Amino acid sequence: xxxxxxxxxxxxxxxxxxxxxxxxxxxxxxxxxxxxxxxxxxxxxxxxxxxxxxxxxxxxxxxxxxxxxxxxxxxxxxxxxxxxxxxxxxxxxxxxxxxxxxxxxxxxxxxxxxxxxxxxxxxxxxxxxxxxxxxxxxxxxxxxxxxxxxxxxxxxxxxxxxxxxxx
Numbered sequence: 001x002x003x004x005x006x007x008x009x010x011x012x013x014x015x016x017x018x019x020x021x022x023x024x025x026x027x028x029x030x031x032x033x034x035x036x037x038x039x040x041x042x043x044x045x046x047x048x049x050x051x052x053x054x055x056x057x058x059x060x061x062x063x064x065x066x067x068x069x070x071x072x073x074x075x076x077x078x079x080x081x082x083x084x085x086x087x088x089x090x091x092x093x094x095x096x097x098x099x100x101x102x103x104x105x106x107x108x109x110x111x112x113x114x115x116x117x118x119x120x121x122x123x124x125x126x127x128x129x130x131x132x133x134x135x136x137x138x139x140x141x142x143x144x145x146x147x148x149x150x151x152x153x154x155x156x157x158x159x160x161x162x163x164x165x166x167x
Contacts, residue, residue, distance in 0.1 A: 007078075008080075008085065009081070009082055011074065011078035012075070012081070015072075015078055016075070018071060024064075024068070026038065029057065029061060029064055032056070032057045032058055032060065032064065033057050033061060036053070036056070036057070037053075039140070040069075040111075040118065042140065043140070043141055043144055044138075044141050045140070046133065046134070046137065047128060050121060050128065050133050054122060054125045054126075069115045069118060069119050072111075072115055073112070076108050076111045076115070077108075080104055080105070080107075080108045083100075083104035083107070084101065084104055087101055090157055092157050092161075096153070096157060099153065100150060100154060103150040103153065106146045107143055107147050107150060110139050114143060117135065117139065118136060
């Protein structure tokens with residue numbers, strides 16, 4: 001189990017580095033569009049945002065963006081390992097632990113669904129399915145809401161344990 005945790009945490013850090021500090025990530029995508037912003041890191045977006053993003057990237061940029069999402073699948077896997085490791089390292093009652101683990105899984109499911117829809121949309125470009133864009137945007141929003149609840153849950157447990165220790 002320790003090796004999985006180590007690989008997950010190392011993979012998480014490596015993926016973040018590649019995604020944000022190398023030409024295989026955002027830095028490289030900005031060579032196609034200097035104002036590029038990841039769709040899956042926006043709280044909400046619409047069909048015009050998707051079309052604008054894909055158009056500005058051009059053909060080579062869209063290929064690079066697809067490759068980015070492939071890397072993001074590895075990131076999703078590593079991130080859930082990190083989330084589970086964090087939850088399992090904190091002393092808490094099982095119902096809260098289970099709730100936080102469910103939130104971790106939900107975040108990953110939303111992230112996988114989001115990536116899958118975005119890959120489909122970029123492969124079909126310039127044809128656009130506005131209903132799918134809307135659904136994808138809501139999946140992205142749901143991913144962030146679930147992640148925020150996870151952060152609040154972990155933070156709440158840590159705050160409770162701190163107060164319990166002080167009092």
